[in-house]
Amino acid sequence: MNSIDATIAEKGLMSSEMGSERTLYPYVTGTSVIGIKYKDGILMAADMGGSYGSTLRYKSVERLKPIGKHSLIGASGEISDFQEILRYLDELILYDNMWDDGNSLGPKEVHNYLTRVMYNRRNKFNPLWNSLVLGGVKNGQKYLGTVSMIGVHFEDNHIATGFGNHLARPILRKEWHENLSFEDGVKLLEKCMRVLLYRDRSAVNKLQVWCLFPFVTSAFYPLFS
């Protein structure tokens, strides 16, 4: 059933036919994800839309998910690939827990794992068609990073994917500052999501907003508006 062909190196590295996996195109897609660091932790927002071409087909897709005890992942792009990434991460966290050594994978480690996965798939001309945002807090240290479908990865104080790169980033550059309160952070996210709703054709008006605190390891606040 699995069609990943091991004999890829036969007809030259640039050949992406003859039974091996090839570059796909996305079917069911999610649009922008925005993430910011605020005074006490991380805030992330994404809408709950799953578009099918130009149709706004699904309106209850969760694109933000908690990972382990310390992290939160948000994805834009192909939803089936995101669901597969969640399975990989599930296995990763499971094996980490099985060590039972009191240590747990933090956001930096998860981000690195995702980078390797995305980059290696890109090298095989079979990308996971997603842009991921990985945020988390461990031992009081806040972390916010991103990985694209080609393996480009970096960390920053504020991250946006998709349309958010063009519409939200200028707002975040101007209005983000180091000691944002929770309320100001949510207001800032809301401002960005509003602009995206105005100007992004594939945005829907139903959001998921998650928040991570450093000291309470499992306090997630999903807000639906």
Place this chain on the structure above:
Amino acid sequence: MDLNLDAPHSMGTTIIGVTYDGGVVLGADSRTSTGMYVANRASDKITQLTDNVYLCRSGSAADSQIVSDYVRYFLQQHTIQLGQPATVKVAANLIRLLSYNNKNMLQTGLIVGGWDKYEGGKIYGVPLGGTILEQPFAIGGSGSSYLYGFFDQAWREGMSKDEAEKLVVKAVSLAIARDGASGGVVRTVIINSEGVTRNFYPGDTLPLWHEELEPQNSLLDTLSLNSPEPMST
């Protein structure tokens, strides 16, 4: 990025799966087309996976048939090993596994629906690409384009079995009215704790929509009984 983000290929069919208070109702049209020709006007697009889980198939007939055959085979083994009926979730995830891992080669959108003792009636949509989404109702196939607005307005939570079946029949018949790739008869399958019921609705039992005429046995019934007058020059 030069992605092909055009709307996906239209798939000749209308398929629907709806949950109600106590089970699910699956519905589909019966047209299989090769290009413009109707290859089968009475096909059965609702196939059985297990005693309690059925599958609505759309898109490539070959692809959807082979996927359902493999999943039926896996579920039969799974049921033996488990010692009890498979859950709808397991069936849906097997469908997803095949759809996702062969996404380059398959072109089929599927709706899995059934009843199990743990979760009751459940509907899972598995569109092109292999995404899996649990939904209170799901629509698929080329005819579904005409039903998004209809379901936004007509769907509600907690319907009875008869209300749900009526909704499904109405919806499929609306899609058949407007989608060239959907037609024939409306088939429904109702699955609940008591078992499975198959129903069949030929064209003359369906409501008439805009610009549609009453069915007749023969044109002769409508023509006047006198011989026609010659045309005036």
